[in-house]
Amino acid sequence: MQPDVVVIGGGVSGLTAAVDLSSHGFSVLLVEQKQYCGGRTHSFIHKETGDEVDNGQHLMMGCYRSTLKFLTTIGALSAVTIQKNLSVAFLHSERGLFRLQAVSLPAPLHVLVGLLRLKSLTFLQRLSLLRVGVALLFARPDDDTQLQSLTVSEWLAQLNQPEVNKTYLWDILAIGTLNDSPSVVSAALFVKVLRSAFLGRRVNSSMVIPKRGLSTVLVDPAVNFLTQKKSAVLTNTSVDRVVIKEGSVVGVVLNSGETVSTRAVISAVPYFDAPRIFREGTQLSELQSSRNFVSSAIVTVHLWFDKGFVGEEFVALLDSPIHWVFNKSKMYGRREGEISYLSLVISGAANIVEREKEEIVALAISELSRFYPRCADATLIHTLVIKEKRATFSPRVGVERFRPSHTTAVKNLFLAGDWTDTKLPATIEGAAQSGYACSALARRVLRNARDDRHL
Numbered sequence: 001m002q003p004d005v006v007v008i009g010g011g012v013s014g015l016t017a018a019v020d021l022s023s024h025g026f027s028v029l030l031v032e033q034k035q036y037c038g039g040r041t042h043s044f045i046h047k048e049t050g051d052e053v054d055n056g057q058h059l060m061m062g063c064y065r066s067t068l069k070f071l072t073t074i075g076a077l078s079a080v081t082i083q084k085n086l087s088v089a090f091l092h093s094e095r096g097l098f099r100l101q102a103v104s105l106p107a108p109l110h111v112l113v114g115l116l117r118l119k120s121l122t123f124l125q126r127l128s129l130l131r132v133g134v135a136l137l138f139a140r141p142d143d144d145t146q147l148q149s150l151t152v153s154e155w156l157a158q159l160n161q162p163e164v165n166k167t168y169l170w171d172i173l174a175i176g177t178l179n180d181s182p183s184v185v186s187a188a189l190f191v192k193v194l195r196s197a198f199l200g201r202r203v204n205s206s207m208v209i210p211k212r213g214l215s216t217v218l219v220d221p222a223v224n225f226l227t228q229k230k231s232a233v234l235t236n237t238s239v240d241r242v243v244i245k246e247g248s249v250v251g252v253v254l255n256s257g258e259t260v261s262t263r264a265v266i267s268a269v270p271y272f273d274a275p276r277i278f279r280e281g282t283q284l285s286e287l288q289s290s291r292n293f294v295s296s297a298i299v300t301v302h303l304w305f306d307k308g309f310v311g312e313e314f315v316a317l318l319d320s321p322i323h324w325v326f327n328k329s330k331m332y333g334r335r336e337g338e339i340s341y342l343s344l345v346i347s348g349a350a351n352i353v354e355r356e357k358e359e360i361v362a363l364a365i366s367e368l369s370r371f372y373p374r375c376a377d378a379t380l381i382h383t384l385v386i387k388e389k390r391a392t393f394s395p396r397v398g399v400e401r402f403r404p405s406h407t408t409a410v411k412n413l414f415l416a417g418d419w420t421d422t423k424l425p426a427t428i429e430g431a432a433q434s435g436y437a438c439s440a441l442a443r444r445v446l447r448n449a450r451d452d453r454h455l
């Protein structure tokens with residue numbers, strides 16, 4: 001096979017690029033080193049229960065336009081639920097349940113009124129949220145160097161946010177979307193996220209929730225789409241190196257030793273894998289910066305009980321080392337009375353990730369019992385702890401200037417992936433946007449080459 005384009009890496013960025021190229025009539029060879037595609041978004045079947053288990057719970061939002069376009073193209077839009085109005089539950093162990101609920105007004109009033117009704121804060125505390133709202137309206141996160149020099153904590157302090165606003169709202173949103181401590185992550189990126197979600201169209205702020213495992217929703221339909229077009233997916237195969245001659249990519253060498261000739265290459269591998277495939281005289285200056293990235297962990301504790309005791313579909317725990325509880329039974333539409341499956345998420349988990357799994361399960365159970373006393377009546381049947389040590393790059397202040405652009409000094413070589421210069425944190429949406437951007441660039445190069453041949 002001599003494909004028009006080789007895409008290296010079968011995560012969301014690689015799949016998006018490959019699907020888009022295929023839908024424009026180009027042949028693609030997608031090479032994935034693991035036995036399965038999906039990268040950091042994948043699921044597998046839990047042997048004991050038959051449940052689809054994600055490597056980690058993923059939430060998307062209505063502002064994930066590229067992701068929604070990708071899901072539409074691969075025919076998987078029906079595999080997610082898009083909330084009609086933003087609705088997020090917060091649980092305090094003593095004060096009970098609170099809800100951030102957008103109302104039926106045009107954006108941004110729909111969220112603003114929702115924030116002003118947030119009962120976990122006093123009236124004055126809620127009023128002070130307006131300072132953040134006004135700052136968001138006028139912020140220019142891509143150009144404002146002062147904002148770009150601040151951490152989320154520093155920015156919130158400048159906006160005189162009371163401590164309780166931080167711990168009961170902003171920090172939860174910041175850790176959830178940026179996956180590291182608000183004391184280190186970039187305020188500019190947080191502003192970008194909040195603006196994308198809360199401004200613009202009403203649907204932007206709605207949560208998009210997978211109804212099935214991640215592979216069923218995002219990966220398998222994409223692989224099927226590719227194989228039905230004139231493209232191929234090679235799993236269990238890694239690209240050993242990219243061959244560049246006279247300023248042009250001419251092919252890739254697989255770990256089998258085989259060389260695949262091609263007219264363009266999209267690298268869709270994470271920052272820590274990229275330098276490996278561009279070596280031996282093909283070292284790209286764009287990749288020198290990858291050493292400035294550090295990763296941040298996410299730990300997910302999957303628990304199965306003989307009966308259910310969590311009412312909500314998903315809920316943020318206030319004042320807890322566990323950030324979110326996802327009621328997978330409810331998300332998967334299981335009937336009440338059946339075995340209950342919960343996923344507990346700890347983001348920015350540097351302090352937890354090195355602990356023994358038994359210790360992490362004990363912490364999870366003790367927190368669940370604190371928030372849900374009825375947990376004591378349920379019997380724990382199965383446990384599974386998944387540690388993703390390199391879940392995302394940590395979007396610390398200053399890291400933006402090291403994110404490489406999609407184009408490189410080599411005219412037919414492009415870089416995709418959540419760590420490239422998407423101006424978004426490491427998310428499915430950033431990955432999908434980078435995939436579409438690289439597909440467009442590759443198509444232009446291929447079309448120009450075709451036009452040149454016809455001259």
Ligand SMILES: Cc1cc2nc3c(=O)[nH]c(=O)nc-3n(C[C@H](O)[C@H](O)[C@H](O)COP(=O)(O)OP(=O)(O)OC[C@H]3O[C@@H](n4cnc5c(N)ncnc54)[C@H](O)[C@@H]3O)c2cc1C
Binds near residue numbers: 013
């Ligand atoms: C636990 C967890 C929870 C998350 N939660 C959310 C969330 O709620 N919402 C959200 O939007 N995002 C979330 N994310 C982030 C999101 O999953 C990532 O940003 C996104 O999946 C990254 O996609 P990618 O294609 O850039 O990289 P990856 O998914 O890492 O894909 C890269 C692929 O390249 C392959 N590869 C590497 N080297 C080679 C080689 N030499 N040859 C062939 N293949 C190679 C890898 O095996 C991998 O499959 C979460 C991530 C994790 C881990």
